[in-house]
Amino acid sequence: MKITGKAHRFNPNDDINTDYIISGRYKFKIDDMAELAKHAMEDISPQFASSVRVGDFIVAGTNFGCGSSREQAPRALKAAGVSVVLAKSFARIFYRSSFNIGLPLIECDTDWIKDGENLVIDLDGGTVTSADSGSSVKVVPIPSTMQILLNDGGLIPHIKKHGGFLLE
Amino acid sequence: MGQTIAEKVLTAHSGKDCHAGDLTVASVDFCMSQDGTSTMMIRELENLGFVAPKTSKGMTVVIDHNSPCPSVDVAKIHSKIREFAKTNSIPVLDVGEGVCHQVVPESGKVLPGDLVVGADSHTCTYGALNACSTGLGSADVAAAAFTGKLWFKVPQSIAITVEGGFGNGVSAKDLVLSVIGSVRADGATYRSIEFKGEAIDALDMDGRMTVANMAVEMGAKFCPFGFDKKTKEWFASIGQSVPGGVASDVSASFEKALYFDASELVPKVAKPHGVDNVCNVSELSGVEIQQVFLGTCTNGRLGDLRAAAELLKGRHVKKGLRFIVAPASRLIYLKAMDAGIVSELLKSGALFVTPGCGPCVGTHAGIPSDGENVLSTANRNFKGRMGNNKGVSIYLASPLTAAATALNGTITDPREVI
Numbered sequence: 001m002k003i004t005g006k007a008h009r010f011n012p013n014d015d016i017n018t019d020y021i022i023s024g025r026y027k028f029k030i031d032d033m034a035e036l037a038k039h040a041m042e043d044i045s046p047q048f049a050s051s052v053r054v055g056d057f058i059v060a061g062t063n064f065g066c067g068s069s070r071e072q073a074p075r076a077l078k079a080a081g082v083s084v085v086l087a088k089s090f091a092r093i094f095y096r097s098s099f100n101i102g103l104p105l106i107e108c109d110t111d112w113i114k115d116g117e118n119l120v121i122d123l124d125g126g127t128v129t130s131a132d133s134g135s136s137v138k139v140v141p142i143p144s145t146m147q148i149l150l151n152d153g154g155l156i157p158h159i160k161k162h163g164g165f166l167l168e
Numbered sequence: 169m170g171q172t173i174a175e176k177v178l179t180a181h182s183g184k185d186c187h188a189g190d191l192t193v194a195s196v197d198f199c200m201s202q203d204g205t206s207t208m209m210i211r212e213l214e215n216l217g218f219v220a221p222k223t224s225k226g227m228t229v230v231i232d233h234n235s236p237c238p239s240v241d242v243a244k245i246h247s248k249i250r251e252f253a254k255t256n257s258i259p260v261l262d263v264g265e266g267v268c269h270q271v272v273p274e275s276g277k278v279l280p281g282d283l284v285v286g287a288d289s290h291t292c293t294y295g296a297l298n299a300c301s302t303g304l305g306s307a308d309v310a311a312a313a314f315t316g317k318l319w320f321k322v323p324q325s326i327a328i329t330v331e332g333g334f335g336n337g338v339s340a341k342d343l344v345l346s347v348i349g350s351v352r353a354d355g356a357t358y359r360s361i362e363f364k365g366e367a368i369d370a371l372d373m374d375g376r377m378t379v380a381n382m383a384v385e386m387g388a389k390f391c392p393f394g395f396d397k398k399t400k401e402w403f404a405s406i407g408q409s410v411p412g413g414v415a416s417d418v419s420a421s422f423e424k425a426l427y428f429d430a431s432e433l434v435p436k437v438a439k440p441h442g443v444d445n446v447c448n449v450s451e452l453s454g455v456e457i458q459q460v461f462l463g464t465c466t467n468g469r470l471g472d473l474r475a476a477a478e479l480l481k482g483r484h485v486k487k488g489l490r491f492i493v494a495p496a497s498r499l500i501y502l503k504a505m506d507a508g509i510v511s512e513l514l515k516s517g518a519l520f521v522t523p524g525c526g527p528c529v530g531t532h533a534g535i536p537s538d539g540e541n542v543l544s545t546a547n548r549n550f551k552g553r554m555g556n557n558k559g560v561s562i563y564l565a566s567p568l569t570a571a572a573t574a575l576n577g578t579i580t581d582p583r584e585v586i
Contacts, residue, residue, distance in 0.1 A: 015353050015354070015442060017548075017550050019548070019550040019551075019552060019553055020550065020551070020552075023530065023552050023557075024204070024233075024529040024530045024531055024553070024555070025530045025531060025552075025555045027204065028203070028204045028233055028234050028242060028245075028529070028531045029234075029239055029241040029242050029245070029531075030241065031207050031244075031245060042557075043551055043552040043557045044551070062354055063353055063354035063357070063387065066353055066354065066387065067289065067548060067550065068288075068289050068529075068548075069205065069286075069287055069288055069289040069291075069303040069304060069305055070204065070205060070305075071205065071208050071287075071305035071306040071307060072208070074305075075208070089354060089357070091354070091357060091387055092357055092358050092387060092389055093289060093303055093304055093305060093384075096304060096305060096308060097304070097305030097306075097307065097308070100305060100307040100308060101305075101307060145191060145319070154307070155307045155308065155311055156212045156215055156216060156307055156310065156311070159216065159311055159314065159315065160215075160216065164193075164315055164317070165193045165315070165317065165318075165319045167191065167193070167319050
C-alpha cells in the first residue's frame with residue numbers, strides 16, 4: 001500500500017511533547033476531537049491547524065510524543081487530518097496510543113525531509129520516498145502487534161472482534 | 169537466568185516465564201484514570217458494553233486536574249465522570265481529595281509486586297511501593313478495566329546505583345533531575361529503571377515517590393524500587409500489613425548500569441523548556457522569579473511542605489512574589505496543619521490552593537502572566553505547560569530551592585539561606 005502526503009516539520013524537531021501536540025488548556029475542557037484539532041501543535045506552530053490538509057504527514061526527530069499520557073494528542077492529530085507521523089523515534093505511551101486509535105507511526109531517518117516536501121510511503125516495500133527530489137530511505141518495519149491493531153481499526157475494535165488480545 | 173523486578177512481576181501476572189523482549193498478556197491488579205483522561209476511557213468502555221472492572225482490585229477515578237471545577241465546559245466533563253462512576257459503582261476520589269498519585273497510594277489499592285496501569289503518565293510513581301506501574305492512554309486503560317488484562321512488551325531494565333549520603337540542602341528531586349540531565353528525555357524509553365544503593369535506602373517514601381514519579385521524563389515504563397523496612401513501615405502507616413516484596417535476582421540481566429554519588433550532588437534546576445535541560449541552581453543565581461509553586465504528584469507531600477516551612481520559618485517571601493502551595497492530598501493537608509507547617513507557610517506569605525494538581529498543567533489556580541518566570545516543584549516545564557505560552561519560562565527544582573527562591577525573589581541555592 002502506498003500513501004502520499006505533504007510533510008509538516010516543526011521547531012523544535014526533537015522531544016515534541018504531548019503538551020505541544022495539544023495543550024492542557026484546551027484538552028481538559030474540550031471533549032470534541034474536531035474542535036480540539038483546531039488547536040493541534042498551537043504552542044510551537046500557530047499556523048499548523050489552518051494549513052494542514054487531510055492526508056498530510058507530520059515529520060519529526062527523536063522522542064516524538066513524550067510527556068503526558070493524554071490520548072487527545074494522537075486523536076487531535078488524526079482529527080486534524082494527519083494520516084501518518086514519521087519520526088526517528090517515539091515515546092512509549094504515544095506510540096501505543098496512536099496505534100490503539102488507528103494512527104500509524106513510521107520510524108525512519110527523517111533528517112533529509114524538508115518542510116512541505118511531498119512524500120510517498122510504501123508500506124509493503126518499507127520505504128519513504130520524496131516525490132520532489134527522488135530521495136528515499138528504508139523504514140523500520142511496523143511491529144506485527146501494531147500491524148494487527150491497525151488492521152482491526154484500533155485496540156477497542158480488536159477486543160470487540162476477538163473478545164481479548166490476539167496479538168501474535 | 170535470573171530476573172529483574174519487571175520480569176518477575178510480569179511473570180507472576182501472565183503465568184509464563186517472562187524475559188526482556190517477550191510479548192505477554194498479563195493480568196492487571198488495578199487501574200485508574202483522572203478527569204483529563206476519563207471521558208475517552210468512558211466512551212471506549214460504553215462501546216465495549218462495560219459492566220464492572222475485571223482488574224482484581226477494581227479501578228478508581230480521581231478528579232484532580234481541574235479541581236474544583238474552573239468552567240462550565242469542565243463541569244460537563246466532571247458530571248459525566250460522576251454519572252459513569254455512579255452507574256457502574258466505581259469509586260471517585262472527587263475534588264479536594266488530592267492528586268491521583270498521592271491518593272491512590274493512600275487508598276491502599278497498590279501493593280508490592282502489583283501490576284498497575286493508569287491513564288496518567290506519572291502512574292510510574294507507584295514504583296516507589298515496589299510495584300510495576302505505568303501510564304497509558306485511555307484506550308489501553310479501558311482495555312485493562314474491561315478484560316482485566318493487557319498486553320505488555322517485557323522491558324529491558326537499567327540499574328541506577330546511588331551511593332553516598334545527601335548533603336545539606338540536597339534532596340531526592342536534585343538526584344532525579346541529575347539523573348534525567350544525564351540520561352536525557354528519551355534515554356530510558358521503554359525501559360524499567362531499578363534504583364538501588366545506600367542513598368536510595370536512605371530516602372523515605374516521599375523521596376522515593378519523587379524519584380519514581382519522574383522516571384517517565386526519561387521515557388521509562390516502570391521504576392520499581394526494592395522492598396525494605398521503610399516500605400513495610402509506610403504500608404503499616406496506611407493500615408496495610410505487607411509481608412514482603414519483589415527483588416531482582418543477583419544474576420538478573422540489566423541492559424546497563426549507571427552510578428551516581430549522592431555526596432557529590434548539589435541543588436539542581438531544569439531550565440525552560442525541557443526536563444533534561446539541567447544545571448546547578450548556582451548557575452542561575454539572580455534570575456528573577458514572579459511565581460513559586462510548591463506541590464504536585466512530584467513534590468506536594470508532607471516532607472516537601474515541611475522542608476519549605478523549616479527554611480521559611482520566621483521569614484517572609486519576597487514582596488510581590490506569589491508563593492502557591494498545593495498539598496498533594498487532604499490527608500497531607502491535615503497532617504501539615506497538625507504539625508504547624510501550614511501556619512508557618514501562611515505566615516511566610518504562602519497561599520494555599522485545593523489539594524490536587526494545582527497550577528501544574530495550566531488549567532487553573534495560578535496561570536502565569538505573559539513574560540513571567542515561574543519556579544515550580546512539578547515535573548514538566550514545557551512551553552505553555554502552565555497555561556500561557558507567551559514568554560513564560562518554567563524552572564523545575566526541589567521544595568528547598570523553591571522556598572529559598574520565594575524568600576529572595578530570585579533563583580537561590582538553598583544552602584545560602586538555610
